[in-house]
Amino acid sequence: MKALVAVKRVIDYNVKPRLKSDGSGVDLTNVKMSINPFDEIAVEEAIRLKEAGKVSEVVLVSIGSSKSEETIRTGLAMGADRGILVNTGDPAIEPLAVAKILKSIAESEQVGIVIVGKQAIDDDCNQTGQMLSALLDWPQGTFASVVDIQSADKVLVTREIDGGLQTLELDLPAVVTTDLRLNEPRFASLPNIMKAKKKPVSKVSLADLGLPENFIEPRLIVQKTEAPEVRQAGVKVADAAELIDKLRNEAGVL
Amino acid sequence: MSNDPLLQPYQLKHLTLKNRIVMTSHEPAYPEDGMPKGRYLAYHAERAKGGVAMTMTAGSAAVSKDSPPVFNNLLVYKDEVVPYLKNLTDAVHEHDTAIMIQLTHLGRRTRWDKGHWLPVVSASHEREAAHRAFPKKAEDWDIERIIKDYADAAERMKAGGMDGIELQAYGHLLDQFWSPLTNSLESPYGGSLSNRMQFTFDVLSAIRERVGPDFIVGMRYTGDEMLENGISPEEGFEISHRLKASGMVDFLNVIRGHIDTDAALTDVIPIQGMANNPHLDFAGEMKAATGMPVIHASKIPDVATARYAVASGKVDLVGMTRAHITDPHIVRKIIEKREEQIRPCVGANYCLDRIYQGGEALCIHNAATGREQTMPHTIAKADVSKKVVIVGAGPAGLEAARVAGERGHHVVVLEAANVPGGQVLLTSQSERRKEMMSIIDWRMAECERLGVTFKFNTWAEADEVNAEKPDVVIIATGGLPDTDVLAKGNEHVVSTWDIISGDVKPGKNVLVYDDAGDHAGLQAAEIIARSGAKVEIMTPDRSFAPEVMAMNLVPYMRSLQALDTTFTVTYRLQALEKDGSVLKAHIGSDYGGISRVKEFDQVIVNHGVIPLDEIYFDLKSNSSNHGEISHDQLIEGHPQSVVRNSEGTYQLFRIGDAVATRNTHAAIYDALRLVKDL
Structure with missing residues (x-):
């Protein structure tokens, strides 16, 4: 059984985002970019399934500019087998288009399981996995904290839900989205980074997938982007009387 | 005026210290011919320039000829030290920083086959494990001459412009007299606590007679040996009270523990991975009990911990010694509100371990430390940008x-x-x-x-x-990693990186063949042993992991011995043969005449990198x-x-x-x- 894992190139979680001066979005020039942490967990899970003999091949797919190949290489250095880069250029691409592209690849690759991060840390959409499941008409196990493949056609997925854990039995093929506690991704060592350089990454265009170019046009319009308001410095009050006075007369909460 | 507790001045007798951060006495082994010459001066002057309130020089400056330095300490029994000290103290005072020095007689904590080849002296014949010398038991004329040596040395320090001295009493001669474990003398210097402390008070009296009542004299001592039948905390408090009552001591520099083995020393001066400020509360109790000015240092590597130590009133002056080895400009960065730019001490303890192994203290990640005469701590701009x-x-x-x-x-x-x-x-x-x-x-x-x-x-x-x-x-x-070291069977070898990175799962019966002798070998061995596997560490050398060095080895040993690891020295892995799932290791020895076969299911080789x-x-x-x-x-x-x-x-x-x-x-x-x- 093949596993397909989607990996997104996002702003590194350690970086403090800065806004573009025109307010049209986050400034990504010269900013450290990394694999989306939830996708890294997805890669790790697929590799573990392969190590356990449950999966035969781990295929990574990333959608975006040619720079997304770096993100695929990161996953290959962890131990994935090969990558597919769907080159859509620079524009941001929305979850529905991503899901449609993934559907096309999942079908042509005939994968048995798709594992994706529950959300990307840049736009926090949390939609792609669910949309993909609906498009493929495959069962979905979202926010997984345990993925246990029972047989060629059954997987148990434990999900983190409000107030506890829920375990689902899904028919394969299925779509799984990963939550934070599914695993701790391994460290990509230098020897494996070297090996990853030799692993195949096929580069495909939308046309190669038989999808129209206008297909990725945004359906949403960004009106404006604003940084959170900077927190004002506090003041020290001399005594309780001054505090009460300020609460009453300045803050107006008493 | 800042309200930072660390930046408040402190009055120690007549001496005004401009803030609360000090470097406690330590010997980076920079003396030349036993004298504090240019390198020594440059090291302390750089820290004075960086704003520290006081720098305390010379861990264990030797007061007597039968206290030969274990690692190139200052020889303060020589008169010629005075002009060098004068240059040093002037250079430090120029930056409005105080300077003191630690004097000691090492007692049994040294070797007889050094210096003048005089027998090592102590208050009993008990040997110290770390330095291996079997001491002579001091007799009356030994005690008399050493008391005089202390007084002579103190006078030289005063003449050299020092603001004060401290006497070392943990693991050295003074507390070898204190501890029942190392004192088998009869009265008047053995027996009761009063008798065991008599030597210290004789030394203090002789010093006071020579330097007068105003010169600052402190004690750096253990208040709890943490050894069965050693100096107990109760005795430690009693010692503190008696030091105070003597009226001859101006400050207490409190530590806890003993230093007669590598492991014990590492608990007194903890390294990375060990708890921060382990003895701060104890020092605080000493301060509360005696009301004396208290200095304390023991793994207080960061400003936040130091600030807590002072703000909580546990200590008056906080020692950030290794922290200053890493960054000499800590105080200046605090004052300029650039705390985040302080180069952090990572506790690698390269500084201390290097003293024994390489003869000089060096910081693992500040290559300018100890090289102040040639390497800058502050980098100048280039004329041309490239x-x-x-x-x-x-x-x-x-x-x-x-x-x-x-x-x-x-x-x-x-x-x-x-x-x-x-x-x-x-x-x-x-x-x-x-x-x-x-x-x-x-x-x-x-x-x-x-x-x-x-x-x-x-x-x-x-x-x-x-x-x-x-x-x-x-x-x-x-x-x-270079694992290509065998005559045959290199393809069966796993590297330490494979294990550390998790790329290869540990086997069940594993040989770690380590002729590089650095951290990677032991780190891999520890991961394998923790997985439940049987581990043998083998080296052709006569000691294992020599590059890890004494204090860094301590946490590894505590972990590996508990996991029943076998350590095999003086054997060389020559070849591997695969037989089903078994690896047959052909083992020889550089000493010759040995050919053995031993079976493992995984063999790790640590041999550096290509x-x-x-x-x-x-x-x-x-x-x-x-x-x-x-x-x-x-x-x-x-x-x-x-x-x-x-x-x-x-x-x-x-x-x-x-x-x-x-x-x-x-x-x-x-x-x-x-x-x-x-």
Whole structure:
């Protein structure tokens, strides 16, 4: 059984985002970019399934500019087998288009399981996995904290839900989205980074997938982007009387 | 006036200290001929310049000829020390920093086969494990002459311009008299606590007689030996009260524990992975009980902990000694509100371990420490800004990037991985050693401040480098594990990196063959042993893991011995044969005449790295210097001017493990001394 894992190139979680001066979005020039942490967990899970003999091949797919190949290489250095880069250029691409592209690849690759991060840390959409499941008409196990493949056609997925854990039995093929506690991704060592350089990454265009170019046009319009308001410095009050006075007369909460 | 507790002045007798941060006495082993000459002076002056309130010199300056230094301590039994001290104290006082010195007689904590080959003396015949000497039991004339030696030395210190002295009493002669474990003398110097303390009071009286009542005299001592039948905490408090009641002591410098083995010493001076400030509360109790001025140091590596130590009233003066070995300008950065720029002590303890192994204290990630006469702590701007391309973001590459950034160059770093760190990433896989990442994190923060550009996930080849149009290229690519050491069967070997990175799962019955003797071997062994496997560590050397060094070995031993690891020295793994799932190890010995076969299911080899130097050789032909570094210019601190190819468009240099397997300090020193003159 093949596993397909989607990996997104996002702003590194350690970086403090800065806004573009025109307010049209986050400034990504010269900013450290990394694999989306939830996708890294997805890669790790697929590799573990392969190590356990449950999966035969781990295929990574990333959608975006040619720079997304770096993100695929990161996953290959962890131990994935090969990558597919769907080159859509620079524009941001929305979850529905991503899901449609993934559907096309999942079908042509005939994968048995798709594992994706529950959300990307840049736009926090949390939609792609669910949309993909609906498009493929495959069962979905979202926010997984345990993925246990029972047989060629059954997987148990434990999900983190409000107030506890829920375990689902899904028919394969299925779509799984990963939550934070599914695993701790391994460290990509230098020897494996070297090996990853030799692993195949096929580069495909939308046309190669038989999808129209206008297909990725945004359906949403960004009106404006604003940084959170900077927190004002506090003041020290001399005594309780001054505090009460300020609460009453300045803050107006008493 | 700042309200930072650390920046409040402190009055110690007549001496006003400008803040609460001090360096406690320590001997970085910089004396020349037993005297504090230029190197010594430059080291302390740099810290005085950095704003520390007081620097205390000379751990264990020797007062007597039969207290030969164990590692190049000051010889204060010689009159000739005075002018050197005068120069030193003047240089420190110039920065409004106080300076004191620690005097001692080591007693049994030294060796007889040193200096004048005099017998080692103590209050009993009990041997100290660490230094191995069987001591003579002191007789009346020994005691008399040593008391006089202390007084003579104290007088020299006063003449040398010192603001005060402290007497060392943990593991040395004074407390060898205190402790029932090491004192088998009869009255008047043995028996009751009063008798056991008599020698100390005789010494103090003789000193006071010589230096007068105003000169500051303190005691650095253990208030609890933490040994069965040793000095108990109750006795420690009683000792403190008696020191106070004597009226001859001006401050207490309290520690806890004993130092007669490597492990015990490491509990007194804890290293990375061990708890911070383990004895601070105890020092605070001493202060509360006696009301005496209290100094304390023991793994207080960061400003926040130091601030707590003072603000909580536990101590009056906080010792940040190793922290100042890493960053001499801590106080200045606090005052200028640049605390985040303080280079952090990572507790690697290279400084202390290096004293025994290499004869001088060096900081694992500040190569200027101890080299103040040639290496700058503050990097000056270059006259001409250059484009510097660095390949590799490990310790060497990041130090090169930081220093080039400080020089005002335009710096680009290309890194193959998606994160910086290089081999430090592997080190930090050990929970106990993850503080090492601060070596990387601090440099990344500095590089960000200095505007260095990083390109991660970039496996640089000549094209990527040339595209940057560099004036200078620095190759800091490190290496890959070299496991090719066997006559036969190298293909069955697993590297330490495979285990540490998790790429290969540990076996069940594992041989770790370690002839590099550095951390990677023990780190891998520990991971394997923790997985429940049986582990044998084998080396052809006569001691294992020599590069890990004494205090760093302690946490490994505590872990590995508990996991029943076998340590085998003086045997050489020669070949491996695979027989089904079994690996047959053919074992010989450099001493000859041995040929044995032993079975394992996994064999790890630790044999350093082979440089990852392909890009260096690809870039060599088009460089102006063909990669050559003039050693003379490097050592003398001149810019590199080798030209071997007048057509070359860039200078090319190679540093760190990309040249040959060494260590973090070597990588950082390579970078600093090359790039400071670029």
